[in-house]
Amino acid sequence: MNLSKLFDMQRVLDERIIKDKGLEGKDLLPGKILALQVELGELANEWRGFKFWSNNQKPCITGHKGRCERCEGTGYISTQYDLCDAGCFKGLALFNPLLEEYVDCLHFLLSIGLELEVNQHLNINPYDEKDIITQFNKVFKLVTELQSDDFYKAAQWQLLKRYFFGLGEMLGFTFEQIEQAYLDKNAVNHQRQEAGY
Numbered sequence: 322m323n324l325s326k327l328f329d330m331q332r333v334l335d336e337r338i339i340k341d342k343g344l345e346g347k348d349l350l351p352g353k354i355l356a357l358q359v360e361l362g363e364l365a366n367e368w369r370g371f372k373f374w375s376n377n378q379k380p381c382i383t384g385h386k387g388r389c390e391r392c393e394g395t396g397y398i399s400t401q402y403d404l405c406d407a408g409c410f411k412g413l414a415l416f417n418p419l420l421e422e423y424v425d426c427l428h429f430l431l432s433i434g435l436e437l438e439v440n441q442h443l444n445i446n447p448y449d450e451k452d453i454i455t456q457f458n459k460v461f462k463l464v465t466e467l468q469s470d471d472f473y474k475a476a477q478w479q480l481l482k483r484y485f486f487g488l489g490e491m492l493g494f495t496f497e498q499i500e501q502a503y504l505d506k507n508a509v510n511h512q513r514q515e516a517g518y
Contacts, residue, residue, distance in 0.1 A: 322496035328441045330507050331431040337514055350436050354467050357429035361464065364422040365457050368492065380419045380492075417502075423489055424502040428510070430485055433467065439475045445496075447487035448480075456488045 339345060365371060368380045434441065450456040463481040467474055489499055 322445065322500045324445065325441050327427075327500065327503055328431055328435065330504075331428065332435055334428075334507060334510055334514075335432055335435060337511070341514055350433065351468070353429055353433050353436060354464060357426060357433065357464050358461065360422065360426040360429055361457070361461060364419070364426055367419045367422045368453070368457075371454055371457070419492060420494060420498060420502050421506065423492065423494060424499065424506045426485070427499065427503055428506065430482065434478055434482070437467075437475045437478050439478050443479060445486045446483055447490050448483045449487040449491060450484075453488070453491050456484065456491055460484050460488055 339347075339349075369375070369378050370380070372378055450459055460481065463477060463484060466477055467481070471477065
């Protein structure tokens with residue numbers, strides 16, 4: 322995964338949002354931290370593994386967003402024999418909701434890193450705890466600690482990054498999947514800005 326490239330893309334998106342929304346000079350770090358906490362909650366909710374009270378503890382890894390744009394909902398590109406390969410099923414655009422929530426977290430993780438002016442060229446080197454619930458709780462704790470007035474926020478962010486990518490591995494994502502999903506969602510976020518989101 323080319324993390325420097327993702328940082329550059331996030332910088333462009335952040336600058337656009339700041340300009341478009343008139344946020345120049347505002348302290349956005351507390352809101353970004355809260356946004357990351359909310360997105361982590363959505364990721365955990367999509368994962369479902371902590372829901373000991375439920376019979377359904379498996380994540381939904383395939384969903385659909387409506388009609389596939391490439392094949393216009395037919396399931397075929399040109400003839401009935403050329404099946405659409407754009408990630409659709411019978412004309413429905415497919416996606417992985419768990420990966421999408423993970424990448425929503427990644428957007429805010431990178432944005433916070435930019436705000437803290439972290440070293441963007443350090444390796445990822447994921448850290449893994451013994452199980453996913455412990456890993457989620459560690460990530461939540463590290464995000465919360467970014468709210469302190471501690472001088473070492475950049476170092477805390479680096480530790481958070483390693484546990485966050487460890488969580489991604491534990492959820493079964495490869496770096497290639499994460500990067501591609503980030504690229505896709507970044508494009509959607511730019512489209513949303515154009516549409517006045």
